[in-house]
Amino acid sequence: MTQSEILYKNAKTLLNKGTGLLSGYTHSLNPYGGCVFGCSYCYVREMPVALFHEGEWGSWIDVKQNAAELLRKELRRAKAKGKVTIFMSSSTDPYQPIEYKEQITRSLLEAMVEDPPDFLLVQTRSPLVRRDIDLLLKLGERVRVSMTIETDREDIRKHFTPGAPPIAARLETLRLLAEAGVAAQATIAPVLPSTEQFAELLRPLVHRVCVDDYFMGDGSGGRRTRKLGIRSLYEELGLEDWYSPAANQIIYDRLLQVFSAEQVYVGQRGFEP
Template identity: 30%
Template sequence: MSTPAAQKGRGTSHNPDNRFAPSRSVAEDDGWYQEVPLTQGTQVRVELAKSVISRNTSPDLPFDRSINPYRGCEHGCIYCYARPSHAYWDLSPGLDFETKLIAKTNAAEVLAQQLSKPGYVCAPINLGSNTDPYQPIEREQQLTRRLLEVLLRFRHPVTIVTKGSLVLRDLDLLAELASQRLARVMISLTTLDDDLKRVLEPRAASPKARLRAIRVLRGAGVPVGVLCSPMIPMVNDSELERLLEAAKEAGAQSAAYMMLRLPLEVAPLFEQWLQDHYPQRANHVLSLIRQSRGGELYDSRFGARMRGEGVFAELLAQRFAKAMKRLDFAGRETQTLDCSAFCPPGGQMALF
């Protein structure tokens, strides 16, 4: 069988079997097969969630709880570490991840119930830890906006990570939250090259749109930072300093970066992407990744998975540190949010 043709506006045309499937089908060319192009349409399923707050104990993350209103992400970033999670729903981490999405339509109502429980202890909730809360379907679904409305009503702090310019639609809510020290936004900025963006993150906002989002958010008084992630050897790592400079000029106050992560099914998808778009440098890219991951394409150990190890990873860390100092950037965790104002509607705030 021939390799699936690349689809415009999608990160991958491949749809590998998920690792939990009890059986797999293999297509064989018997001379009669006529290849039918895969659909590019996006399908959205509805899920009624029983709970929406996910907990983690990872020392690599600056938060211990998060909400993902969507499963799957239409942005189609080929490197997305969340792709393997689609296998839990009997879907492929490949094309299914960016075309067969699941929306938790009752997320806001369930969040209000969870925050109202007597034993709940307030700490910042992150939106966007797995999939982007401002991916294109949010325009119609408006689940993220409804979540922000609940968080504002409860005076609950929230952090957001996104590469979607749709975040500006909710500027009214974010500005009000920020005025009470309850919100912080990180804009993911991977490249300033429009051509690279189109194949790396097909349906995400353009670099200029993300820089504008930083500028507008900061102008509205919302604490905003830039997340240069992922840094991919010989693909976008040479842009690190320029990304930080552009974000600083736009008004970003803090910055962070992460090395490329290729867990489970992401690795073969990324390898195929390299062959499709950068065949002449594919081996070099993979060699540098292995040098940074103990000879493998991925290292899941806490403390190593976000940064990598070895000469290349250490050089990248030094470049980032020097740029941070030169541009007078703050670290990602320096902007503290206020948890003392948390008060469920109808409840009574503490006197002291």
């Protein structure tokens, strides 16, 4: 990524009302605008934040340089009105590569350690979250890390999300979070083609798994995803059967062979506080 594709800005607001699939939260929070992982199936490509921004999704990023200062103010106001639960993040990955340098997400966690919300879910697919174990531990039971691992097949990952971190690094991060005592879940979302051993691979790493697919998770019954032409990727690999709501059931059944029913969540419920 070149410097010309990075825009430093002062956000006007940071905490947004939780709506739709995030209605279980009082607020959502995005440390950045845009996401350089640029996953092929990302439904955010079909949302206003992407459609009304110059440049292809994945090629630009907005850095909210005033984020921590703004969060402190908005968090105080929100907590004065009642319970505050935060989903971070809904339309960007809080631990994409630029976070190594800018540390916007870390600054937000520091602000929340000072004045904790009632609950925070950190949604990411990046191993960088391990850097902030010290802060996550300070939030204790108020935080859960949700690590996206759509498949255990690296060849599938490279085909659908070539810009995202390798599967092995994400699995290792879950192990480190577990060893440190940070609450975490594996999130198979969206469901991508995987092996029969996937569930066994996750079993020693987490006590909670969330399963979600395009048809539940893109907020439009799969219509946004269809517009992206994702089916052609499945056809190219001869895996059309996996582009179906039935694939979700396959994964769910496999998970139940090694996890209890209370440990496996489906769709929106798996993301809620």
